[in-house]
Amino acid sequence: MSAPLDSLDEQQREAATALRGPVCVLAGAGAGKTRVITHRIAHGVDTGAYSPGRVMAVTFTTKAAGQMRGRLRALGVEGVAARTFHAAALAQLNFFWPTVARDSAPAIVDNKVRLLAHAADGIGLDLDTPTLRDVAASIEWRKVTMRSIETYAADRPGGVGRLGADRVADLQRAYEKLKDERRQLDFEDVLLACAGMLEAEPRVVQAVREQYRHFTVDEFQDVSPLQHRLLELWLGDRRDLCVVGDASQTVYSFAGADPSYLLDFDKRYPDARVVRLQTSYRCAPEILEVANELMRGRPGALRLSAAGAGGGERPVPQVTAYPDDAAEARGVAGAIAAQLRAGADPRTIAVLYRAHMQSAELLGALAAEGIPATVLGGRRFFDLPEVRQAVLALRGASVAPMSSGFVDSVRDVLRSLGLTEEPPPAGGAVRDAWEARRALLRLAEEAPAHTTLRVFTDQLIARAKDQHEPAMRTVTLSTLHAAKGLEWEHVHLVGLAEGLLPISYAGTFDEVDEERRLAYVGVTRAARTLSVSWSRGSRGDRSPSRFLAEIGTRTLHAVDARATSVARSRPSAAATGRPTRSGRVR
Template sequence: MSDRALEGLDDRQLEAVTTLRGPVAVLAGAGTGKTRVITHRIAHGVDTGAYSPGRVMAVTFTAKAAGEMRGRLRALGVEGVAARTFHAAALAQLNYFWPTVAGDSAPAIVDNKVRLLAHAADGMGIEPDTATLRDVASEIEWRKVTMRSIEQYAAARPNGVGRLDVSRVADLQRAYEKLKDQRRQLDFEDVLLACAGMLEAEPHVAASVHEQYRHFTVDEFQDVSPLQHRLLELWRGDRRDICVVGDASQTIYSFAGADARFLLEFASTHEDARVVRLETNYRSDAAILAVANELMRGRPGALELTAAGGGDGAVVPADPPIVTAYEDDVAEARGVAGGVAARIAAGVDPRTIAILYRAHAQSAELVRALADQGIAATVLGGKRFFDLPEVRQALMELRAASVAPIETGFVDTVRDILRSRGLTDEPPQAGGALRDAWEARAALLRLAEEAPEGTTLRGFTDELQARARAQHEPAMRTVTLATLHAAKGLEWDHVHLLGVAEGLLPISYATTFEQVDEERRLAYVGITRAGRVLSLSWSRGLRDRQPSRFLREIGTGTLRAGGARASSGAGSLRAGSANATGGAAGSARPR
């Protein structure tokens, strides 16, 4: 038996990893080594003989996370575990069992819900705009993942969508379902519904799944919807070996049907459940964690995060969190860009810097301000790296070159091909398509230069294709811009949270207690992305915005240490200078 899976774990991580039987809930705060615990627990189960890899189902929410999980398991010597998203697992079962159950191949998957809705609307003689159709698509998704009929949906959401009243929205949904059935198609939510229905209606299908999978692990359990929870229960049957991992403070998809109650009530709904709390944070400086803890204090399921020690020597204190107020959005963008420029000039790698905000519209001024400073930026949420035209073209040429003998080293060959496609020694001016393409090609070259000794061109192209399948994208040497939702699961040494003002964070349409609480959790996610340096800002703008209530809730006890001072009248928190930041050595890194 190997002890490899037990190496390098702290006491709480070790407790979680070695608890292999029965229902287990791992309450894992931000930066506490959640994925490490999940993969080491599965590996330890396989090492001890408690688990057979083919009998383990590990479910997560994104293909990227599933790919990372499989990669980490391979590194621990474990192959054959079904690490998939809910949809991928359900679709695989549908495709496998459907011919036996229905005597035909499984229906096709709708590739564009909005387009199908447009065709349904045309059949009704109405012409909603694209934005309305997108919102109706979201309503359909919410209705299905919360397991409501169209009639129940209309009662739960009586306000309609855009200019369509609720009866018209309901009629459009019925037309959509009818057209979809006529075309013999399923949408993504139907995949889960159909899989659940098949398991409920066909005992031999349920028996086969129960025989195949005996041990279950679910990541990001706070984001499970009622439909996903129902499907999980059908997969599990009467099996007791289920481990759920999550953090109620990072529930940011309630609007899409996620329900944190499944995590919060796990111990009371599963007899003899073991609950393990991971609260030692290996990502962030203690001052950053103090801000995060204050923001979530007293909220349901909130964990008290503490910073891990340096371990290998004294840790140089990072900059304390700082808040800066500006007169308008342009001044805020320029001030933040100036601070980023100062950091880069001081030697900070642009890849370790991120600027986060609530809505995509806030990025426009930032992109311009950064370009004025000569700083290249990547906006998350655009095309995936391996789908970029310049990357696809380079991969085709590299693949073609790999079948012929080469006279030079493979790195030289990669460099020559990329130069023929436009890679130069000096980058183009920041802020345009040419610079974006240059950064992508430069990232490919860095991957080649960092490849292990002995790598061949064929091996390198195989590795690139594997990375593309797993969505394991290289980091371009740019500053990252991202919404708070897109930043979930990521981390940077230096994080700036933009627009921490009423109307932006919390956003203006968050009016109920539950909606504001979700905005609070979004702010928490943004704060806990920071490793070494956290800064926040807000601006009054033309509408005389006020500082976010979240700043007041956090208070001056954790933010004043960064040089913030209360301004007169508004009760805001201000820093004395937009550029009151500097380079700093970091705290303990993630494990």
């Protein structure tokens, strides 16, 4: 057996040894999809089936691509193009554009909202920033779904905010005209321009297809029509394609993601090998029961089972009702304080919610308990001013002989920048800066013996490039969208009330289904413990989320008597968005 396969289970090994496409891997939460992708590529290289330079592994975030390259390096594989769709398309544009257009490639728009504001001024529109952001989102959706401005106006007759559809179309035209005048491309144009170049230039498409023979696409449920078209152009009439995804984690439909490409893969390729990874190595059985109930009967849903009983106590996930949001925040903060007193590492705890606005109350409650917290989705770790300052200072110190040991030298540099032995009070920028510097020191303490300052700073720069960020010793607060792809030992899922999850504007069957998948993502981020909560709101007019009723008393333990009735009464299909036996919503 090839060494890359030694650590895989039977289903993972089946996927990793299917070296010729088409292959579809349906991988549930915690089922080891990244492990399968990287081990499959390593096995292909190990057996001579693949040349690393002719493999492209496509994923959706720069961080995920960096992690994939890191895992491949650990398996002894170098030279694989592990990139996002945009990074791959931009590289091809920059390489071929001078030959095709006899000019350098256009610059990339660095701020779409600012450019939109200039375009709005040009046609006499005075718009606030939120409206401009919404129009920017409408442009992104139009392009990734491959619609013209005219088609978009017909498909979205309601317009954007107070702007009617005609004025939105006028603003989009003005934006495109201004962008062309400045010789710029926006993020979505990169994909459009690359696809157009491949369609129009036989020499280019031949060169690309000669370069890349084997394709793997991660998170295939999130592919948009434009990304799928680009993938088709890369492939041509070849079939060496492996896609990996989970329809239950489709949470970007609003941004153009189309899960039908994953769900209908075996229709497009009737001879495709389909492998289902339904063993979760992340979640406790009790948590998987909640997830399975939530997604019961949904298209493409996998029935997950735990890899083993595991060790330690595994309490049944609980649901708690609170009288208002402040009480909910205090209750969650108190529960986290108890977990910390019991020995939990704050890095293993997360509070997840539907909307950013929910974070403020939670941050205040955690600070009142003296618990440091970080909101996910803010500035990247290596972009923080105190981190950039520290890396520069460490780099400068590395040119001089070390007067003490490596770790002591790092500590001395960080002390000179403000790191103290005892942390400042939780909450605020001072504590955030202290946590960032402490995370750098912790990386030094965990470094191999005989590491030098020069090597350490080189590693920090490499980590920054791959977005391989250290975990600060703080509790994580995150929206459900930002939490996708991550995991924690202990998860507190808050705001399970109608109007929050599902969100108030989710009115159609498909929109409610997307909200259900978001809840599923939240549940499956938890490895050992899961707590769910909701509040009646400041006016006492909120009701518990329909998703709580769907999960039921068998899998959720009601802590507060006021929440007990949630699990006992099951709403109708019309209320839940669940189909009837005919497949229709009443």
